[in-house]
Amino acid sequence: MKLAMASLSYFFIVVTLFIIPFFGCCANAQLSPNFYARTCPSLPTIVRNAMSQAVAREARMAASILRLFFHDCFVNGCDASILLDDTATFTGEKNAFPNQNSARGFEVIDTIKTRVEAACNATVSCADILALASRDGVVLLGGTSWTVALGRRDARTASQSDANNQLPSPFANLATLISSFAAKGLTASDLTVLSGGHTIGQSQCFLFKTRIYNETNIDPSFATTRKATCPASGGDTNLAPFDITPTRFDNNYYKALVARRGLLHSDQELFNSGSQDALVRTYSNNAAAFSRDFAAAMAKMSAISPLTGTNGEIRKNCRLVN
Numbered sequence: 001m002k003l004a005m006a007s008l009s010y011f012f013i014v015v016t017l018f019i020i021p022f023f024g025c026c027a028n029a030q031l032s033p034n035f036y037a038r039t040c041p042s043l044p045t046i047v048r049n050a051m052s053q054a055v056a057r058e059a060r061m062a063a064s065i066l067r068l069f070f071h072d073c074f075v076n077g078c079d080a081s082i083l084l085d086d087t088a089t090f091t092g093e094k095n096a097f098p099n100q101n102s103a104r105g106f107e108v109i110d111t112i113k114t115r116v117e118a119a120c121n122a123t124v125s126c127a128d129i130l131a132l133a134s135r136d137g138v139v140l141l142g143g144t145s146w147t148v149a150l151g152r153r154d155a156r157t158a159s160q161s162d163a164n165n166q167l168p169s170p171f172a173n174l175a176t177l178i179s180s181f182a183a184k185g186l187t188a189s190d191l192t193v194l195s196g197g198h199t200i201g202q203s204q205c206f207l208f209k210t211r212i213y214n215e216t217n218i219d220p221s222f223a224t225t226r227k228a229t230c231p232a233s234g235g236d237t238n239l240a241p242f243d244i245t246p247t248r249f250d251n252n253y254y255k256a257l258v259a260r261r262g263l264l265h266s267d268q269e270l271f272n273s274g275s276q277d278a279l280v281r282t283y284s285n286n287a288a289a290f291s292r293d294f295a296a297a298m299a300k301m302s303a304i305s306p307l308t309g310t311n312g313e314i315r316k317n318c319r320l321v322n
Helices: 021-028 043-057 061-074 106-119 126-140 160-166 174-182 188-199 205-214 220-227 252-258 277-285 287-301
Strands: 202-204 239-241
Touching: 043 061, 043 106, 043 126, 061 106, 061 126, 061 188, 106 126, 174 188, 188 252, 188 277, 188 287, 202 205, 205 220, 205 239, 252 277, 277 287
Parallel strands: none
Antiparallel strands: 202 239
């Protein structure tokens, strides 16, 4: 999103998601939380320590990594394709519209990969590193934890066109968002709870400018506040938080939606006299329910069409195929 975590929507743009329920469920059977227990037992500690350092330097980085993971999984599965640089033979996902000048945190994944390679050479995939880092970032900002199943392998290619076509737009209406998630084996409830990743991070002005200047289902004082740093002309890359606590993983995102203070059009669509209103209200009043459901939805999302067995590879450098 051109946000930190941006929309699970054009992002996460926070950030999100999958190929068909059949593939999601069955591929997941090949993943295991203990996949590296013998081959790289230090992996969880390496990732956690690196994320602790990165988030200590910049709390927003937790949202950025979460968004990277959303955007990776939503485009042909959780295969680290988003991490690949463009080459002479293919144009990757980094410069797709939802990611260009907004996807960030690549250097953090590079750092983790370097440390993991030093401890366990040619063993751990970039896809699994991204999955673990996303979870740890959420925990570091006070969010819930979840068990990360491991065993993904890395894609040998990436597709800018798929990223442009498969990532949900921050300008989409509820029906379109639900359809986008359904195409990945995710339900409308999954959409609503995963959008809660926007409780951390920020968005760029050009993604919410139309909302604050033209839409009517918005709290007037909130619109005025946002206009102060997002002028009608210019300021497109200026940042604004999704809720009042952008560096704390809590349920204030849902409270904002109930108050008509959703930042993106796609955010407010979740609470706009539609099918998700009741669930949004539940999460706004029950942080524990949100935490529980977010953990379950993240585990589900992270199992979207992984490459396993002999498919894909274990990249030595997350930016390049071997």
